[in-house]
Amino acid sequence: MTVSDQHDDLSFGIDSTATEVLAGIDLSGKVAIVTGGYSGLGLATTRALAAAGARVIVPARRTDVAREAVAGIDGVEVDELDLADLDSVRAFAERFLASGRSIDILINNAGIMATPLTRVGPGWEAQFATNHLGHYALVNRLWPALAADGGARVVVLSSGAGENPRINWDDVHFADGYDKWAAYSQSKSANILFAAELDRLGRAAGVQAFSVNPGYILTPLQRHLAKEEMVGAGWIDEEGNALLPEFRAPEQGAATQVWAATSPALAGDGGAYLQACKVAKTFDGPEDREAAERLWALSAELTGVDAFGKSE
Numbered sequence: 001m002t003v004s005d006q007h008d009d010l011s012f013g014i015d016s017t018a019t020e021v022l023a024g025i026d027l028s029g030k031v032a033i034v035t036g037g038y039s040g041l042g043l044a045t046t047r048a049l050a051a052a053g054a055r056v057i058v059p060a061r062r063t064d065v066a067r068e069a070v071a072g073i074d075g076v077e078v079d080e081l082d083l084a085d086l087d088s089v090r091a092f093a094e095r096f097l098a099s100g101r102s103i104d105i106l107i108n109n110a111g112i113m114a115t116p117l118t119r120v121g122p123g124w125e126a127q128f129a130t131n132h133l134g135h136y137a138l139v140n141r142l143w144p145a146l147a148a149d150g151g152a153r154v155v156v157l158s159s160g161a162g163e164n165p166r167i168n169w170d171d172v173h174f175a176d177g178y179d180k181w182a183a184y185s186q187s188k189s190a191n192i193l194f195a196a197e198l199d200r201l202g203r204a205a206g207v208q209a210f211s212v213n214p215g216y217i218l219t220p221l222q223r224h225l226a227k228e229e230m231v232g233a234g235w236i237d238e239e240g241n242a243l244l245p246e247f248r249a250p251e252q253g254a255a256t257q258v259w260a261a262t263s264p265a266l267a268g269d270g271g272a273y274l275q276a277c278k279v280a281k282t283f284d285g286p287e288d289r290e291a292a293e294r295l296w297a298l299s300a301e302l303t304g305v306d307a308f309g310k311s312e
Contacts, residue, residue: 036110083134093141151206
């Protein structure tokens with residue numbers, strides 16, 4: 001990568017945009033995968049990476065919608081992927097590996113929030129399955145391409161809802177009573193712990209992983225929330241206009257994940273949790289590491305895949 005002096009400092013913050021973060025960065029010849037890269041933060045991320053010269057693959061459950069959304073953006077290709085379906089994850093990974101390409105950037109951006117109780121696969125709770133287990137399986141199946149050519153950056157989109165990680169170990173799929181916000185928080189906690197453990201395991205191969213809180217952004221992520229609920233929470237007014245001063249535009253929300261994917265200033269901070277283009281927390285204490293290891297083992301057991309073990 002060609003890096004400008006501007007990019008080498010830590011002047012970026014909550015109001016920075018993905019385009020500003022990538023000023024001076026040449027991603028020509030680099031391959032990036034952005035799950036959900038056709039909507040909201042993902043689309044802003046795809047646009048910024050492609051504008052910097054990257055070849056961007058957008059895996060999407062709704063490929064027709066995705067192709068329409070990215071039409072006209074040079075250097076973008078769409079492929080099919082349903083993160084809630086492990087057969088779909090396997091098929092996507094096999095197609096990509098068969099292409100012989102390595103991966104420079106993988107941004108696990110896709111996700112769902114506060115859904116009604118939904119079961120997928122063998123009865124898994126949908127938020128944990130989609131936001132965490134699908135991405136866990138994807139990373140592990142793509143591992144040969146991630147570890148090639150000196151290693152990739154893996155960015156996992158989390159949320160402020162998960163920054164004090166809590167996993168309901170006795171009932172991760174909410175068989176005994178469901179709360180949509182508790183389930184969302186658990187899935188975002190899993191994103192943080194997963195990134196921390198992936199960074200530890202991948203370090204020898206040159207792979208770095210980060211978790212990211214994009215901040216408050218109005219995107220299709222809120223599609224499962226009734227307007228009345230968001231009005232009552234003080235997020236929006238009756239006309240749908242954002243009320244909280246913390247709300248930012250999608251390109252501002254995408255800035256931190258793009259920064260995580262490219263900044264040389266983060267070379268020594270793998271495994272960290274980032275927000276507003278800054279390192280906000282690290283999760284390398286004994287309790288965090290124990291939880292991250294336990295989550296990895298559980299995820300390997302549930303999905304049957306572990307690039308660093310013997311599960312299959």
